[in-house]
Amino acid sequence: GQSLEQPSEVTAVEGAIVQINCTYQTSGFYGLSWYQQHDGGAPTFLSYNALDGLEETGRFSSFLSRSDSYGYLLLQELQMKDSASYFCVTSGGSYIPTFGRGTSLIVHP
Amino acid sequence: NAGVTQTPKFQVLKTGQSMTLQCAQDMNHNSMYWYRQDPGMGLRLIYYSASEGTTDKGEVPNGYNVSRLNKREFSLRLESAAPSQTSVYFCASSERQGLEAFFGQGTRLTV
Numbered sequence: 001g002q003s004l005e006q007p008s009e010v011t012a013v014e015g016a017i018v019q020i021n022c023t024y025q026t027s028g029f030y031g032l033s034w035y036q037q038h039d040g041g042a043p044t045f046l047s048y049n050a051l052d053g054l055e056e057t058g059r060f061s062s063f064l065s066r067s068d069s070y071g072y073l074l075l076q077e078l079q080m081k082d083s084a085s086y087f088c089v090t091s092g093g094s095y096i097p098t099f100g101r102g103t104s105l106i107v108h109p
Numbered sequence: 110n111a112g113v114t115q116t117p118k119f120q121v122l123k124t125g126q127s128m129t130l131q132c133a134q135d136m137n138h139n140s141m142y143w144y145r146q147d148p149g150m151g152l153r154l155i156y157y158s159a160s161e162g163t164t165d166k167g168e169v170p171n172g173y174n175v176s177r178l179n180k181r182e183f184s185l186r187l188e189s190a191a192p193s194q195t196s197v198y199f200c201a202s203s204e205r206q207g208l209e210a211f212f213g214q215g216t217r218l219t220v
Binding site for chain 1: 142144149150151152153154157159167168199201203205206207208209210211212213214215
């Protein structure tokens with residue numbers, strides 16, 4: 001089976017940098033993804049890492065270390081609109097994507 | 110581009126009633142998924158279809174059936190709704206083992 005662990009809540013102030021960590025256990029590995037979900041909305045794809053290292057997309061970056069079964073999402077220059085839930089997702093040998101329980105990011109002015 | 114279109118957006122059922130949730134995608138993706146999301150939880154996979162003509166159970170398939178009608182459409186059916194099926198349902202399509210998925214807007218179902 002697959003399991004993912006991420007913090008339930010993270011708080012930060014506008015303009016700051018925040019890191020949301022994710023550790024996973026999976027048999028087989030096809031990559032780690034991150035999604036954003038605002039209250040009442042649908043999940044939106046943010047990033048995907050198949051190989052070790054850092055992927056940067058604007059203010060958001062995602063990192064993967066396959067040897068440590070660990071990844072993180074880094075959000076820079078936080079804005080109020082970044083307040084949302086963030087999910088890490090992995091897929092193993094079964095090709096079934098598994099979501100973590102999500103991290104609620106609260107950005108304060 | 111419409112992306113993933115899911116209907117209806119809201120539905121209230123009585124225990125024992127049946128209904129079908131519809132989902133269509135216009136991105137020519139092979140894989141489609143149905144998830145449910147309960148408060149404080151991540152998304153849990155109900156059923157998925159890796160390609161047209163195939164369907165497989167996910168983590169929580171009991172009480173549901175699916176049909177992959179063609180490459181574009183993937184429907185979810187509740188034959189006899191139960192209060193435990195009160196949830197928000199999301200349809201998604203993807204090309205990368207579900208790791209870069211596009212989601213419909215969701216269906217809020219109350220039983």
